Amino acid sequence: MPLQLSPTDVLGRVNRDVERSYLRARNGLRYVRGSNRPKLGATPKDIVWRRDKAQLWRYRGDPVRFAQPLLIVTSLVSRSYILDLLPGSSAVEFFRNRGFDVFMLDWGIPDELDGDNSLATYVDEYLPRAVAAVRRQTGCTELTMAGYCLGGVLSVLYANGHDDARVRNLVLMATPLDFEEMGPMVAALREGRLDPEHLIDESGNVPADVLYSGFFMLAPTTIVAQRATLLENLWNDEFVRGFQAMAQWTRDQVPFPGAAFREVVELFVRRNALMDGSLPVGGREIDFARTHATVLNAMAENDTVVPRAAAQPAGALVGRPERRHELLLRGGHVTFGTGRSALRHTLPSLADWIAAHSDEHPQERG
Amino acid sequence: MPSNLPLWLKLVLRLERAVGGPVEAAVHSNAYFDAVAELNRGTRRLTDALEGVSKRGLHLLNLPAGTDIRRVREQLARMDRRLLQISKELEQLERARDTEPV
Numbered sequence: 365m366p367l368q369l370s371p372t373d374v375l376g377r378v379n380r381d382v383e384r385s386y387l388r389a390r391n392g393l394r395y396v397r398g399s400n401r402p403k404l405g406a407t408p409k410d411i412v413w414r415r416d417k418a419q420l421w422r423y424r425g426d427p428v429r430f431a432q433p434l435l436i437v438t439s440l441v442s443r444s445y446i447l448d449l450l451p452g453s454s455a456v457e458f459f460r461n462r463g464f465d466v467f468m469l470d471w472g473i474p475d476e477l478d479g480d481n482s483l484a485t486y487v488d489e490y491l492p493r494a495v496a497a498v499r500r501q502t503g504c505t506e507l508t509m510a511g512y513c514l515g516g517v518l519s520v521l522y523a524n525g526h527d528d529a530r531v532r533n534l535v536l537m538a539t540p541l542d543f544e545e546m547g548p549m550v551a552a553l554r555e556g557r558l559d560p561e562h563l564i565d566e567s568g569n570v571p572a573d574v575l576y577s578g579f580f581m582l583a584p585t586t587i588v589a590q591r592a593t594l595l596e597n598l599w600n601d602e603f604v605r606g607f608q609a610m611a612q613w614t615r616d617q618v619p620f621p622g623a624a625f626r627e628v629v630e631l632f633v634r635r636n637a638l639m640d641g642s643l644p645v646g647g648r649e650i651d652f653a654r655t656h657a658t659v660l661n662a663m664a665e666n667d668t669v670v671p672r673a674a675a676q677p678a679g680a681l682v683g684r685p686e687r688r689h690e691l692l693l694r695g696g697h698v699t700f701g702t703g704r705s706a707l708r709h710t711l712p713s714l715a716d717w718i719a720a721h722s723d724e725h726p727q728e729r730g
Numbered sequence: 731m732p733s734n735l736p737l738w739l740k741l742v743l744r745l746e747r748a749v750g751g752p753v754e755a756a757v758h759s760n761a762y763f764d765a766v767a768e769l770n771r772g773t774r775r776l777t778d779a780l781e782g783v784s785k786r787g788l789h790l791l792n793l794p795a796g797t798d799i800r801r802v803r804e805q806l807a808r809m810d811r812r813l814l815q816i817s818k819e820l821e822q823l824e825r826a827r828d829t830e831p832v
Contacts, residue, residue: 476803476811477807477810489818548759552763557760557763558763558766559767567803567807568808568811581757581758582754583750584750584753585753585754586750588746589747592742592743593739596735
């Protein structure tokens with residue numbers, strides 16, 4: 365049957381196309397000029413502790429429903445604001461609105477002062493002090509620790525490496541343990557095709573650009589598809605805002621401290637030592653099954669940065685066997701922080717699990 | 731791919747995947763990383779040679795070269811890190827002294 369369009373329909377379509385053309389031109393100009401960039405990591409917060417570049421943030425918000433605060437430990441290779449990208453599309457905001465007292469440990473941007481930072485610096489120096497600060501702030505004895513990406517590995521090492529860790533729940537979000545599954549750049553480091561010493565600059569760190577190149581080379585042509593999709597949706601303010609935010613985060617890598625990088629290459633990549641279920645850090649062997657915490661290993665099925673195969677072994681290695689849980693989520697690496705699948709599936713699933721393993725707060729904080 | 735996309739966008743996305751697959755296979759191959767490593771080695775050799783020449787010229791005029799500045803920056807960074815480490819050790823000693831029973 366031929367498509368029947370009334371004059372009103374035609375006029376409506378013309379109106380819509382004219383309006384969208386105008387919006388495309390306006391947003392295109394703004395995009396090219398770089399103006400109107402969204403403010404990222406905007407959920408109101410207070411700095412409650414700091415040491416060197418590391419800062420601990422406590423997010424303000426509604427009354428707290430749960431007795432155990434939630435401490436998010438971020439990765440060393442990307443900016444923490446992926447977990448608090450935009451209002452309405454923020455993991456931190458989501459957890460806060462669900463009644464958790466949310467803290468985030470941000471490592472800052474390393475410079476030449478941080479070149480000697482090793483895994484022990486994070487596991488034995490910063491993390492215990494940050495956890496102590498959370499306890500001081502909240503008066504709690506136990507907490508939920510949620511580590512994202514490499515932050516998950518640090519959380520595993522902290523929770524198992526300190527007798528006084530008192531981590532009730534350990535949530536691992538896209539946490540790589542099997543580095544044989546981590547993709548071509550890691551394979552090149554393992555096989556000696558790339559020399560880690562050649563990647564470290566005079567500041568003693570791996571420059572941010574090197575890390576960006578590594579991530580970019582995972583799928584170098586997708587930028588074309590992304591730009592074409594942006595062009596089609598340029599009239600849509602909300603889409604452009606989200607696109608700009610993600611583009612900024614993707615480009616905004618931070619240098620990786622050289623000493624920690626050498627350890628990562630030697631222990632994680634070349635020896636694949638995390639798969640032994642223990643790791644030498646700070647002069648002792650940390651056994652991953654030592655923690656009393658209930659462990660949730662959450663991974664995303666379409667993650668290309670930390671493939672599911674690299675994250676899956678955490679479910680069999682971390683924590684006591686009777687306290688291990690697993691959660692397979694839709695989406696990719698950023699589903700733990702932002703995006704439609706994050707808000708519809710990932711964050712509600714994570715929040716439900718943490719809530720089920722936390723106590724209701726006897727007194728709500730106003 | 732959603733069916734409501736305009737034709738031009740569908741074409742671009744198909745083309746991107748058609749080209750992207752082989753490109754990804756190429757840049758994830760051992761040959762690519764060997765080529766990158768070789769290119770890096772070549773670039774480093776060339777840079778060293780050029781820096782050697784310019785360094786000799788600048789030193790003739792009693793001027794510091796870029797390599798001198800880099801070395802000083804590295805030394806400063808090392809010294810900064812050492813100072814930071816000493817201040818942390820001092821802090822630990824002070825804390826241990828404060829917690830000792832009198």
